[in-house]
Amino acid sequence: MSELAGLDGPALLAQLRDWAAAAGFSQIGVADVDLGSAEAGLLAWLHNGFHGSMDYMAVHGLKRARPAELVPGTVRVISARMDYLPRATPADWQALEWQRVATPTAATVSLYARGRDYHKVLRTRLQRLADRLAEAVGPFGHRVFTDSAPVLEVELAQRSGVAWRGKHTLALHREAGSMFFLGEIYVDLPLPLTPPIEAHCGSCSACLAVCPTQAIVAPYRLDARRCISYLTIEHDGPIPLELRPALGNRVYGCDDCQLVCPWNKFAQRATLPDFDARAPLDGATLLALWAWSGAEFLQRTEGSAIRRIGWRRWRRNLAVGLGNALRAGEDAAIRCALQGARDAADPLVREHIDWALAAPQRES
Structure with missing residues (x-):
């Protein structure tokens, strides 16, 4: 020491x-x-x-x-x-x-x-x-x-x-x-300790109620297997069928439990420019991101945490988002984009494309 x-x-x-x-x-x-x-x-x-x-x-x-x-x-x-x-x-x-x-x-x-x-x-x-x-x-x-x-x-x-x-x-x-x-x-330095702080959640349970997949199974207890952040980032295989609708248009992570938290009215802006939102990832549509090639994915996510999940998971997540958009009654351009990518997709992505395309077609 x-x-x-x-x-x-x-x-x-x-x-x-x-x-x-x-x-x-x-x-x-x-x-x-x-x-x-x-x-x-x-x-x-x-x-x-x-x-x-x-x-x-x-x-x-x-x-x-x-x-x-x-x-x-x-x-x-x-x-x-x-x-x-x-x-x-x-x-x-x-x-x-x-x-x-x-x-x-x-x-x-x-x-x-x-x-x-x-x-x-x-x-x-x-x-x-x-x-x-x-x-x-x-x-x-x-x-x-x-x-x-x-x-x-x-x-x-x-x-x-x-x-x-x-x-x-x-x-x-x-x-x-x-x-x-x-x-x-x-x-290994015996620095002076700083005192802990008490929790201030009180009786609030907004985060438990808002979770789209009910991943917060009890206060202070998260089942990662149901968490959208885990499913879209850490999980490498198929997203469970029963959870896909709950993902909505979330293609990388989920902020719902933070958005609903009353304490986040005090959230502070970064002092560093590093965390300024990059144009391709701020305000993009699902179709615009789906149109990226593998090379574009690497280029546009350079220096981003998103690159860590790789092209395969990124496409899997987008396919689920596009499928949910179809189920919400969105237009045929999505169906055409999915169909156009199906044959060249790897088995994991193709399975999610097929799930997306199974959405009922909207009557014209």
Whole structure:
């Protein structure tokens, strides 16, 4: 363990906060590494199979709740949050997003994914923060993470005072809602701990009620196998037939539980241009995205988190969205576009195209 001998811990923490703000972070906190009280819930979640096909969750097991096993020598975790609403987001953004979801021919991409891939943005800036700390205290052991390792991000955020866990399982803050990313620096420095914050969801259950697939099976308990974000991003196989209608026009992720959350009236705009919405992903129609070739997909999603799901899943998701648009009574151009792509499609995409084309034809 690195030492803080001769250093003023509170003053160093104040400096860290200043450096974090300069790097674009909204807040940081420091948590201990004893997450033992979270282990039972993690094991129950895995036992119920709520992780779906994310086998790595089970492989890592309790390492997720034991930071010192993931990175030996770790004694503290710096938890950081960064707001991601695009800088030009209007005041009535929630109403506009609901309007988009309700428009069958529109393509809905989760807000966080409309700009640059957050993994790259946060990882670079977390490392910059670690470098500043090393300049102040000398070399120390550390690793930075952004949704890239078995880390109980929300648990650490809660224990460090950066957020609390909402009933939808996402991190929440009274002054920022849930529209922010989390990142961590595991350190072997005995930094001063910051106090946790209490949850403020109260009796509200709006997120449970609004979920299109009822994936939030109980407060603070998510069955990923039913979650649209999981189905459109993590899941590699066919989307279950019974859940396809509920996807609507959501082709990458789902924000419904966040859009309905009262705390998101306090959501903050990003300070970085990285999260500004890119034109192809903001306001696009399903047909416009369906018209992309594989090469165009790679070109237009360069630097985006969307590229991670690949062309195959992207087309699968779009086929479901187009099928739902047909079921909503939309025009024949969609049917023609699906039929024109069917024969060249791979088996997974073709099966979803066939499902889409099975929608009853509208009488002329």
